[in-house]
Amino acid sequence: MTDGEVLVLGGGAAGLAAANTARRAGMRVTLVSEGAPGGDCTFTGCVPSKTLIEAAEAGLSFSGAMTRVRRTVSRVAATEDEDVLRSDGIDVVRGRARFVAERTVEVDGHRRSARRVVLATGGRPAVPPVPGLGELAYLTTDTVFDLMDPPTSLVVLGGGPVGCELAQALARLGVGVTLVEQAPRLLPGMDPDASDVLARVLRSDGVRLRTGAPVREVRSSDGKALVELADGEVVRAERLLVATGRRPNTEGLGLDAVGVRTDRRGHVLVDRHMATTARGVSAAGDVTGVFGHTHAAYAMGRVAVLAGTRRTRRPAFEPDSVPRVVFTNPEVATVGRVEHELADTAARAAYLPMSEVDRAVTADAEAGFVKLFAGPRGPLGHLGGGRVLGASIVAPRAGEMIHEPALAMRTGMFAGRLAQTVHAYPSWSMAVQRTAAQFVGTHGGRTARPVAVG
Numbered sequence: 361m362t363d364g365e366v367l368v369l370g371g372g373a374a375g376l377a378a379a380n381t382a383r384r385a386g387m388r389v390t391l392v393s394e395g396a397p398g399g400d401c402t403f404t405g406c407v408p409s410k411t412l413i414e415a416a417e418a419g420l421s422f423s424g425a426m427t428r429v430r431r432t433v434s435r436v437a438a439t440e441d442e443d444v445l446r447s448d449g450i451d452v453v454r455g456r457a458r459f460v461a462e463r464t465v466e467v468d469g470h471r472r473s474a475r476r477v478v479l480a481t482g483g484r485p486a487v488p489p490v491p492g493l494g495e496l497a498y499l500t501t502d503t504v505f506d507l508m509d510p511p512t513s514l515v516v517l518g519g520g521p522v523g524c525e526l527a528q529a530l531a532r533l534g535v536g537v538t539l540v541e542q543a544p545r546l547l548p549g550m551d552p553d554a555s556d557v558l559a560r561v562l563r564s565d566g567v568r569l570r571t572g573a574p575v576r577e578v579r580s581s582d583g584k585a586l587v588e589l590a591d592g593e594v595v596r597a598e599r600l601l602v603a604t605g606r607r608p609n610t611e612g613l614g615l616d617a618v619g620v621r622t623d624r625r626g627h628v629l630v631d632r633h634m635a636t637t638a639r640g641v642s643a644a645g646d647v648t649g650v651f652g653h654t655h656a657a658y659a660m661g662r663v664a665v666l667a668g669t670r671r672t673r674r675p676a677f678e679p680d681s682v683p684r685v686v687f688t689n690p691e692v693a694t695v696g697r698v699e700h701e702l703a704d705t706a707a708r709a710a711y712l713p714m715s716e717v718d719r720a721v722t723a724d725a726e727a728g729f730v731k732l733f734a735g736p737r738g739p740l741g742h743l744g745g746g747r748v749l750g751a752s753i754v755a756p757r758a759g760e761m762i763h764e765p766a767l768a769m770r771t772g773m774f775a776g777r778l779a780q781t782v783h784a785y786p787s788w789s790m791a792v793q794r795t796a797a798q799f800v801g802t803h804g805g806r807t808a809r810p811v812a813v814g
């Protein structure tokens with residue numbers, strides 16, 4: 361039986377974007393999802409974590425914060441539930457899908473097929489192979505938002521976005537948090553100066569940091585978790601939260617049989633049009649490992665559908681101008697390349713500490729900075745300040761400020777254009793303008809410099 365033109369597998373951000381895009385383009389769509397529509401972002405990711413962060417900021421108690429988390433999740437989930445999707449003309453099937461033939465899956469014993477399939481089965485928490493971990497009742501992001509009472513103490517394993525956001529929010533809600541990161545610094549993928557600022561802020565929030573600290577083993581004693589680090593130190597806490605990344609949901613999907621290839625970590629291989637190695641099958645979102653964020657999952661879901669309908673000018677997912685924001689306080693935001701990725705190029709870097717930004721001074725929030733990178737392009741070289749190549753911002757509203765550099769990158773804008781645009785005083789964004797001005801002259805005693813050599 362053919363269920364229409366598009367079969368979408370997975371009802372998270374990527375699957376919802378694919379289903380809605382296909383529907384708006386007038387196609388018949390069936391969405392098959394094991395979990396409720398909304399996926400990780402709504403139930404175990406962005407929505408509960410950002411609510412927890414805001415509740416901690418607002419000074420709520422732990423149980424008050426968790427009550428607000430549940431209320432917010434229900435409210436957001438209601439905007440995208442099965443009834444909403446059906447009223448938009450999307451056929452929704454709840455169940456686990458598995459490929460049984462080309463562009464054909466089986467769900468609860470029923471076969472469904474379509475001309476095109478979008479694979480958007482997302483991911484789940486990755487649990488590292490630490491000896492002893494399997495014997496412990498550890499928390500993950502699938503369970504931490506179900507807590508009603510605060511643990512007196514908590515070890516957070518992993519200093520990526522999840523570990524940093526939750527360590528800070530939970531510490532502010534009164535939990536004694538120790539954060540253990542195996543890499544030498546927090547947020548290893550981001551600007552090293554951002555890691556330094558964040559480490560200082562987390563310490564001042566009372567979080568104990570152990571970076572560069574691989575875990576040797578984990579055991580339990582008297583109902584407590586004991587985490588033994590490679591240097592012999594033992595960290596003891598009531599609960600342990602594993603926040604060491606995510607792994608894709610690709611096992612048991614029958615991908616090999618239909619020619620959908622995966623990499624060694626199990627992510628589905630896609631090209632820039634989100635096409636997989638199997639004809640008529642695209643993939644989008646966390647299952648691809650291309651860019652693990654909701655806004656990227658939405659963008660990929662749209663591309664997966666639209667690229668399949670066109671022979672020329674096919675849309676592509678362009679990760680270069682897509683921002684990433686870690687919603688700690690201050691926020692850490694980045695777009696494009698970080699400095700070490702530009703080493704040994706002719707790019708230049710401009711830097712402005714938030715202590716020189718009037719808005720940050722008025723807010724008594726001077727930790728942080730704006731860094732912009734711009735480089736010569738084509739025969740125009742450094743004219744107009746050069747093209748914007750990347751930005752890293754640490755500031756209370758970095759998650760908003762990053763969109764100007766993102767727009768500049770998306771449109772190939774010269775840094776000088778950002779500098780010429782009159783910004784409102786004393787906005788946070790004015791820091792971006794003043795940093796960009798360093799590419800066309802000396803501003804506030806600062807001028808852009810060559811990027812550091814590799």
Ligand SMILES: Cc1cc2nc3c(=O)[nH]c(=O)nc-3n(C[C@H](O)[C@H](O)[C@H](O)COP(=O)(O)OP(=O)(O)OC[C@H]3O[C@@H](n4cnc5c(N)ncnc54)[C@H](O)[C@@H]3O)c2cc1C
Nearest residue numbers: 370372373374394395399400401405457482645646653654
């Ligand atoms: C704590 C936390 C905080 C986060 N905060 C942010 C943030 O602030 N901003 C941001 O941009 N990103 C954030 N993220 C990342 C974001 O949540 C994910 O990138 C995004 O939700 C991925 O969406 P997806 O559609 O690819 O996958 P998912 O949301 O995982 O959806 C996959 C869906 O597929 C279903 N499924 C799985 N297997 C099958 C199958 N065989 N058959 C049918 N259905 C199946 C699942 O039940 C699920 O509904 C956060 C993540 C976490 C864990």
Ligand SMILES: NC(=O)c1ccc[n+]([C@@H]2O[C@H](COP(=O)([O-])OP(=O)(O)OC[C@H]3O[C@@H](n4cnc5c(N)ncnc54)[C@H](O)[C@@H]3O)[C@@H](O)[C@H]2O)c1
Nearest residue numbers: 488518519520521522523541542603604605652685686687
């Ligand atoms: N604000 C946001 O946009 C946001 C927030 C949270 C999560 N996310 C996304 O969700 C996904 C998961 O985030 P995450 O932070 O869990 O993953 P991550 O992979 O970004 O970071 C995991 C961290 O854990 C560390 N680690 C791994 N094994 C370890 C071990 N045994 N002991 C100690 N440390 C260990 C790694 O070095 C790494 O720094 C990512 O795609 C992330 O981008 C986004």
